[in-house]
Amino acid sequence: MKRKITLKQIARELEVSISTVSKALKDSAEISEDTKQKIKAFAKLYHYRPNNLAISLKNRRTKNIGVIIPDIVHYFFTTVFRGIEHYSQEHGYNIIACVSDESLEKEIINMEMLANGSVDGFILALSAETQKKNEFDHLREILDQGIPLVLFDRVTDEIECDKVMINDQEAAFLGVKKFIDNGRKKIALITTEDYFSVSRDREAGYRQALLQFGLPLDEDLILKLPFMALDESAINMFFSTQEVDAVLCVNEIFAIHCMNLVQQKGIKVPEEISFIGFTDGILSKYANPGLTSIAQHGFRMGEIAAKMLIGKIEDDLGEEEEETYHTEIIRSNIIERGSTIN
Amino acid sequence: MKRKITLKQIARELEVSISTVSKALKDSAEISEDTKQKIKAFAKLYHYRPNNLAISLKNRRTKNIGVIIPDIVHYFFTTVFRGIEHYSQEHGYNIIACVSDESLEKEIINMEMLANGSVDGFILALSAETQKKNEFDHLREILDQGIPLVLFDRVTDEIECDKVMINDQEAAFLGVKKFIDNGRKKIALITTEDYFSVSRDREAGYRQALLQFGLPLDEDLILKLPFMALDESAINMFFSTQEVDAVLCVNEIFAIHCMNLVQQKGIKVPEEISFIGFTDGILSKYANPGLTSIAQHGFRMGEIAAKMLIGKIEDDLGEEEEETYHTEIIRSNIIERGSTIN
DNA sequence: AAATACTACGAAAACGGTTTCGTGTTGATA
DNA sequence: TATCAACACGAAACCGTTTTCGTAGTATTT
Structure with missing residues (x-):
């Protein structure tokens, strides 16, 4: 078991100074070709690699970014x-991944752990509890320390920072519009409790569409389910008391679950009831019938979030301009499948 | 924007030495109560937190572990x-997560990046390409450097290290047995190409069961699909040329996909053809009918892998015993759903 | 021959901590 | 009163780099 070799050891072995070794390996003009060759050969032979920690400490940059998401099995x-x-990856950064488990406390702990030198910046989607309690001091502190932060999907207006999200309201609007275009009249919305930013926006889009297209707004057609544990009886109750011919769900699980329950009752999808969900995940694709779904383009969202963050990180190295923050909106689109009529 | 405060700054401000501050904050008996109180109060006021990098550098331990998986949308x-x-998390370690994208090269790059001081150990499932090419030098090098490694699920006999997996062969055996108990005679296996350790084991279990229960082994009933891109026409071809009444699939996607295709042909599941898949993921649960599936207990597997790794890491701090490696087998079980007859 | 300019390298500080080993000042002991 | 512990603290080394600056030794210029 050979420990990793260090500059010091190379220096001792070759009877030169540490600085000489360091410079030689960086091909500095200060060092003679002879010496450089010797040092490089030796370093190669012993698989020398600079220690990341030492470099990070020196540079005050880790090339790590902290990603905190509420749930990874999603x-x-x-x-x-x-x-x-x-x-x-393509820009030389590593990801330290944390799961907040929808808990404010874990979100805070994770951020504090990483904020002490472990990462150069954060990408974060707020936990359910954080959104519910409207507690953002931990985020403010991070920003106060000059650590860049990008929020995605689950965001808040209370924090000024870079953000990436989809046009939730418009997307919901278009979903409802599609139902209306297909001649649906009794359009339900199945959503979470109010505290999620995305749910609020989607509900707004739903209401806007009904209003705009002159459909009556029946509050009984809006079902708010607890987020964590799916409440089957509430769903069953809803579908046996309400007469609906189309359902917009704010996420995939709700949609698939409802679609299954409705089908079990012998109701035909999409003939009698149409469904549209959000997320366009794997379930939508393999459901029977396939679930028409609003694609959130997660991959692009991630890329953009990373781009914004890394941009900020590397800008901070340059001149200290006053901060400007952007909010990037990714346009979603509807993926049509069997759960709606074409 | 206030930069993080350091020991040095506290020392200067309070006109004591750095060592005194360090000791005071660790509540060392060397420092008088008075001084300790003063320093602690000051540190608290300014939200002092030790810099992780500095500590890691000093201790030669990062409290980070590198996790490299082939694909995270899985x-x-x-x-x-x-x-x-x-x-x-519970043991104070952070995760640096990398995705190898089923590529050997990315696996190597990721490991090399992290091996230079960024992590104390690795948890890894081999990429498809790595298994295909049987290239494990990068793993050997890691182990050579004394960095602990735990392999899970996709493992290899060529590397001696800790491993966690399920009893793949037995699980497949039991799956086939279930078909046979249900009176099925023409049992197909849909699997990947040979190079995956898990697929080989599962195929072995399939063969063993047929043999043991006296069913003829028909090689035409084994369909090997390319792993990356699902080949629909191959599947369709298979089901139109072969007469089968039960299908064991080595993963969930294969199973769901085949089940859908078969149903599209108007074949009834489970009456005419039964299906069993591996993984027991979200698709199995929400499929129509639900897919009977072999649960791999991923969460437990992860916990055990982490436990083994952290155990090794923290043992390495103690006396240098000769290494012993364990292979932990997690017993899988069948989750029955509508795709098989009860 | 003296002044100057390169060349090739080393010493040392710095990043932010921890820890070992002094050491000056007390108060108690012989 | 000389000796010794105990107390409370600081200096310095160390983890592994990078980088600035200084300086011998040689080469060039005037």
Whole structure:
């Protein structure tokens, strides 16, 4: 078991100084060709690699970025993660991945752990609890320390920083419009409790569409389900008391689950009830019938988030301009499948 | 924008030495109560946190572990990741997550990047290409440097290290047995090309079961699909030329896909053809009918991998015993759903 | 021959901590 | 009163780099 070799050891072995070795390996003009050759050969022979920690300490830059997501067993977040990873990788950054588990406390702990030199910046989607409690001091502190932060998908207006999201309201609007174009009249919305930024926006789009196209707004057609545990009986109750011919769901799981329950009742999809979901994950694709779904382009979202963050990180190295923040909106689009009529 | 405060700054401000500050904050008995109080109060006021990099450099331990998985948009790996993250978090370790994208080269690059001081150990599932090419020098080098490594799921006999996997062969055996118990006679296996360790083991279990229960072994009933891109026409061809009444698939996607295609032909599942898949992911659960599936207990696998790795890491700090390696087998079990007859 | 300019290298500080080993000042002991 | 511990603190080395600056030795210029 051979420990990694260091500059010091090379220096001792070759009877030169550490600085000489360091410079030689960087091909500095200060060092004679002879010496450089000797040192390089020796370094190669012993597989010398500079120690990342030492370099990070010296540069005050880690080339790591912290990604904190609420849940990783979740198609959308995973896809975004993939996009972040892809862009970062190409630009020489590593990802330290943390899962907040929808908990504010874990979100805080994770950020604090990483903020002490472990990462150069954060990419984050707010946990459910964070959004519910409207607690953002931990984010403010990070920003105060000059650590860049990019929020994606689950964002908040209370924090000024870079953000990436989709046009949720418009997307929901277009979903409802599609139902209306297909002649649907009783359009339900199945969503989470109010505290999610995305759910609020999607609900706004739903309402806007009904209003704009002159359909009555029936509050009973809006079902708000608890986010964490799917409540089957609530869903069943909803579908036996309400008469609906189309359902917009704010996420894939809700949609698939409802579609299954409805089909079990013998109701035909899409003939009697149409469904549209958000996320366009793997479930939508393989469902029976396929679920028409609003693609959130997670991969692109991740890439853009990473790009924005790395941009900020590397800008911070240059002149200290006053901060400007951007909000990038990714246009979603509807992927049509069997759960709606073409 | 206030930069993080350091020991040096506290020392200067309070007109004591750096060592005194360091000791005071660790509540060392060497420092008088008075001074300690003063320093602690000051540190608290300014939110002092030690710099992780400096500590890591000093201790030669990062409290980071590198996790390299072939693909993160994949229920099983994600679940394992979750388990790793959970255990690690509780033990004060962070995860640096890399995706090898089924590529040997990316696997190597990732490992080399992280091996230079960024992590204390690795948890890894081999990429497809790595298994195909049987190239493991990068793993040997890691181990040579004394960096602990745990392999999970996609493993190899060529490398001696800790491993975690499920009883793939037995699981496949039991799957086939279930078909046979249900009176099925023409049992197909849909698998990947040979180079995956898990696929080989599962195929072995399939063959063993047929043999043991006296069913003829028909090589034409084994369909090997390319791993990366699902080949629909090959599947269609298979089902129109072969007469089968049960199908064991080595993963969830294959199973769901085949089940859908078969159903499109108007064949009834499970009456005419039964299906069993591996992985028991989200697709199995929401498929129509639900897919009977072999649960791989990814979360537990992740926890165990992390436990083994962290154990090794922290043992290495103690006496240098000769290395012993373990292979942990997690017992899988069948989750029954509508795709098989009860 | 003296002044100057390169060349090729080393010493040392710095990044931000931890830790070992002094050491000056007390107060108690012989 | 000389000796010794205990106390409270600081200096310095160390982790592994990078980088600035200084300086011998040689080569060039005037």
